[in-house]
Amino acid sequence: MNSKNGHESEDEKGVDSGSNRKCPYCGLDTKGFRTTGRLGCPLDYDTFAAEIAPVFRSSQAASLHVGKWPKRGPSRFEALKLQFELRLAIERQDYETAAMIRDRMRDRTKPRES
């Protein structure tokens, strides 16, 4: 999630990892994360994905969770994240992204494939 350019794919590939990004929710910026190594909110795992990737490579077994799941699933957090992305898209009048997010929100209410 990136409030400045709205291109998620760029973030995921770490293309703009040199720039100083800021989380629109908690206010943490790239410099702040690099200084403390701590994140400011759950959404930062998306915002600072490029900075976190090397931490995973050096200290984790893999980059995908394979352990316990909450019985109620990730629903609450995923829903919050979508609501938040939707609000940001509407704020910057990016209606195309907003429509995509609404589709994703609708998809989520369908039963999960196993």
Next chain:
Amino acid sequence: MTIDELTRSPGEWLKGSGPESDIVICSRIRLARNLADFPFISKASRSDKSDIVSQIRDALHESDSPLSYFDVEKLSDLDRQFLVERHLISRELKEGEGPRGVAFNADESASVMVNEEDHLRIQVMRSGLALTEAWEQIDELDNRFEEHLDYAFSQELGYLSACPTNVGTGIRVGVMLHLPALGQTEQLDKFFRALQKIYLSVRGLHGEGTQPYGDFYQISNQQTLGKSEQELIKNLTDVIPQLIEYERKARQTLLSEKRQVLHDQVSRAYGVLKTAHTISSEETMLLLSSVRMGINLGLIDDLDIAQVNELFINTQPAHLQKIHGQTLAVDERNVLRATYLRKKFQEFRGE
């Protein structure tokens, strides 16, 4: 339950019982959990923190939890230090700011720190080598909380934590070992380096950033993402029996090759503890460490492990002052500690 009542017993992890308890002091598992609706602690406002506290207290209440909650912000410095010494809170929580607390059960085997590095740090401690039992207990506790709380959890990254080194399972599995014989050999460093290669870390008695003291070591997992809780627990349960075996062998070697020297060292340690008139907590711990080994090797026969553990916990600064009922300066504490030890040894001998 009050903090003062805790002074009456040493708590679950120092019971001195459980499998392999001559070497494994205790097994500990903790889970890092955060609520979905709030920023992590570093970006949480005072009102966020107090909302987090009330959500968690409500969850404790609604789940009929046997854990009692203590408001750490309101506790005295002495009480906070007392809880650190009992391993019920971390130094970070003690020195933190704003609304924060800890809830634990009567035998102190289960505890939950609120607003430490993460919103919740759930912990279970068991005496001896008992990681499977600890996992069963903490898994159930976590499930009960989850019925009342919305955890920040993503499909890809699992439980989201303030530090990316805890993300995924959010689990830290650790055992605290007493390795006095290996400590006297050259092998220990080599062994610890081998552990680090399989992503296990070695630390001192009080966790992160502390030096090993009195030959007590904590060994725990470093990875939390990409492996299941069971795999991470197995990493430890595969290697700990080997370490126990090495320590047992090192003890037997010491006994057969240096029996006199060892007996002398243990007896002197015991002698100083029984007769000193002023003694620091560091020296007490080193000497008790020797005495503990002496008991396990049959060199001391008028004292048992449970009694030594009681002395371990009660001679720490905050415990000593709680038992005495007032705060004291360091040199006063050292005199009081020596007096306490002499009195206790008389009691143990039935005098």
